Amino acid sequence: MDKVILEMNDISKSFGATQALCGISFKLKLGEIHALLGENGAGKSTLIKVLGGIHQPDTGVIKINGQEIKMSGIHEAQEAGIGIIHQEIVLVPYLTVTENIFLGREIMTKFRTKDMKQMNEKAQQMTEKLGLHLDVTKPVGKLSIAQQQMVEIVKAISFNVKILVMDEPTSSLSDEEVNKLFETMARLKAQHVSIIYISHRMEELFAVSDSVTVMRDGTYVGTVETAKTNADELVSMMVGRSLTNYYTRTYNKMDKEVLRVENLTRKGVFENVNFSVHAGEILGFSGLVGAGRSEIMQAIFGNDPFDSGTVYLNNEKLNVKNSMDAIKKGLAMVPEDRKKQGLTLINSVGFNIMLSSLDSVKSGIAISEKKKNQVIEKYISELNVKAASKDIAVSSLSGGNQQKVVIAKWLATNPQVLILDEPTRGVDVGAKAEIYSIINKLAGKGLAIILVSSELPEIINMCDNVCVVRAGKIVGKLERNELGQEEIMKYATGGEK
Numbered sequence: 001m002d003k004v005i006l007e008m009n010d011i012s013k014s015f016g017a018t019q020a021l022c023g024i025s026f027k028l029k030l031g032e033i034h035a036l037l038g039e040n041g042a043g044k045s046t047l048i049k050v051l052g053g054i055h056q057p058d059t060g061v062i063k064i065n066g067q068e069i070k071m072s073g074i075h076e077a078q079e080a081g082i083g084i085i086h087q088e089i090v091l092v093p094y095l096t097v098t099e100n101i102f103l104g105r106e107i108m109t110k111f112r113t114k115d116m117k118q119m120n121e122k123a124q125q126m127t128e129k130l131g132l133h134l135d136v137t138k139p140v141g142k143l144s145i146a147q148q149q150m151v152e153i154v155k156a157i158s159f160n161v162k163i164l165v166m167d168e169p170t171s172s173l174s175d176e177e178v179n180k181l182f183e184t185m186a187r188l189k190a191q192h193v194s195i196i197y198i199s200h201r202m203e204e205l206f207a208v209s210d211s212v213t214v215m216r217d218g219t220y221v222g223t224v225e226t227a228k229t230n231a232d233e234l235v236s237m238m239v240g241r242s243l244t245n246y247y248t249r250t251y252n253k254m255d256k257e258v259l260r261v262e263n264l265t266r267k268g269v270f271e272n273v274n275f276s277v278h279a280g281e282i283l284g285f286s287g288l289v290g291a292g293r294s295e296i297m298q299a300i301f302g303n304d305p306f307d308s309g310t311v312y313l314n315n316e317k318l319n320v321k322n323s324m325d326a327i328k329k330g331l332a333m334v335p336e337d338r339k340k341q342g343l344t345l346i347n348s349v350g351f352n353i354m355l356s357s358l359d360s361v362k363s364g365i366a367i368s369e370k371k372k373n374q375v376i377e378k379y380i381s382e383l384n385v386k387a388a389s390k391d392i393a394v395s396s397l398s399g400g401n402q403q404k405v406v407i408a409k410w411l412a413t414n415p416q417v418l419i420l421d422e423p424t425r426g427v428d429v430g431a432k433a434e435i436y437s438i439i440n441k442l443a444g445k446g447l448a449i450i451l452v453s454s455e456l457p458e459i460i461n462m463c464d465n466v467c468v469v470r471a472g473k474i475v476g477k478l479e480r481n482e483l484g485q486e487e488i489m490k491y492a493t494g495g496e497k
Contacts, residue, residue, distance in 0.1 A: 040398030083156030093141030284463030400431020
C-alpha cells in the first residue's frame with residue numbers, strides 16, 4: 001500500500017469572494033481507505049467536486065499514477081477511473097437494478113434494441129462479485145436504502161473505478177447495514193480499489209480507515225495514520241482547539257411532571273409504553289434502529305394513530321388529532337430527517353423559523369412583520385445560526401446550521417415538551433457541541449426534553465434517565481448513575497443483564 005495512485009497538489013477554488021479551497025494537497029495510496037474529515041464548510045465537498053470534474057480548480061494539479069490529468073468534466077473523471085457516491089442517492093426508482101447500472105450506456109443488440117439478457121447477466125456478476133445477493137430485475141425503488149447504496153457502489157465500480165469516493169454513506173443505514181457496507185469496502189480494498197471515505201462518525205473512521213486527512217476552513221491541516229491517532233487529536237485538528245467540554249450538561253431539579261404516557265399501544269408497532277418526563281429533565285430513548293422509538297414519538301405528536309393508551313400533559317388527558325393540534329397544546333418535535341421532514345429547503349431561514357408559529361405574530365388577521373422579524377432575529381442570535389441573512393435559502397447552510405434552524409422553528413412555538421429525534425445526525429463535531437449546549441440551556445430553563453438517539457455517548461452524557469426500546473417495548477429504564485454502553489446494549493439486544 002505504498003504506491004501513490006492520486007495526488008492533488010496546491011488545489012485552490014473560490015466562488016466570488018468566498019475562498020472555498022486554499023492550497024489543498026492530498027495523497028491517496030493504492031488499496032488504501034483514506035478518511036477525509038472536517039466540519040461542515042471545511043471544503044471537503046468542494047475538493048471532491050474538483051476531483052470529480054464538477055468544479056474546475058483556480059490553481060493546482062491532479063495526478064493519477066504520476067500522470068497529470070485535466071478533469072474538465074464528469075466524463076473525464078470517469079475515464080480516469082474515479083467514481084463518486086454522493087450522500088443523496090441518485091438512482092431512478094422505477095428502473096431496475098440493471099437499468100440503473102447501465103443507464104446511458106446500455107448494451108444493444110444488432111437490431112438496436114436493449115440487450116436486457118446480457119445486461120442482466122453482467123449486473124448479476126457485478127453484484128455477486130461484491131457478495132451481494134440482489135434480484136437485478138427488481139425496481140430500485142423497492143429496495144432498502146442500504147441495498148440502494150450497494151447498487152450505487154456497483155454502478156460506480158462498473159466504470160472500472162480505481163478511486164471510489166464515499167460521501168457520508170452510512171447516514172441512513174442501521175448498524176447491521178453499516179457492517180455489510182464495511183465488508184464490501186474490505187472486498188474493494190482487496191481488489192486494489194482506493195477509497196476516499198467522508199464521515200462525521202469518529203467510530204467509523206477508526207473501524208475502517210487506514211489514514212485520516214483533516215481540513216479546516218478550506219485549508220489542509222494534516223494527515224495522520226488512523227492507528228496512531230485518537231478522537232481527541234482529530235477533534236483538535238478539526239476545530240483548532242481542544243473540545244474538553246464536548247458534552248455540556250448541568251443537572252436540574254425535576255419536581256414537576258409535564259408529560260406522562262400510559263399503556264400506549266399500536267398493534268404490531270409498539271406495545272404498553274409507559275414513561276413520564278419532568279420539567280428540566282432530558283429523558284433519553286435508546287435502542288437499535290427499527291426498535292420503534294421514532295414510531296412512539298410520532299404517535300405522541302399526532303402524526304401516527306395509536307390503538308389504546310393515554311397521554312397526559314400537566315396531569316390533564318391530552319387528545320391530539322394531528323401535529324397541528326399537538327403544537328397548539330404545547331408539544332414540539334424535531335424529526336430525524338431534517339431535509340425531508342423538518343425544512344422547506346428552497347425557502348429562507350426566516351421562513352423556516354416561522355413556519356409553525358405564524359399565528360403568534362398576528363396583529364388582527366394580518367402578520368406583523370415587526371413581530372415576525374423580532375422572533376427570527378431572537379432565535380438566530382440565541383442559537384448562533386451562522387447565516388449571511390435571514391433571507392438566504394436554508395439549503396445554503398451547513399448541516400449543523402440547518403439543524404439549528406429546525407430547533408429554532410420549534411422553539412418559536414413556545415413548547416412545554418420538546419421531542420428531539422436524532423438531533424445531531426449528519427452534523428460535524430463543532431456543531432454537535434453547540435447543539436448539546438443549546439439542549440442543556442433549554443433544560444435549564446425548565447423545558448421537558450425527550451432525546452431519541454442512536455449514538456450511545458450522546459445518550460449517556462446528555463440524559464438524566466433513559467428508556468431502552470426493543471421490538472416496540474420499553475425493556476429497561478436506567479437512571480443516570482446506571483448509564484453505560486454495555487448496560488444499554490444488553491437491554492437493546494436482549495442479552496443477559
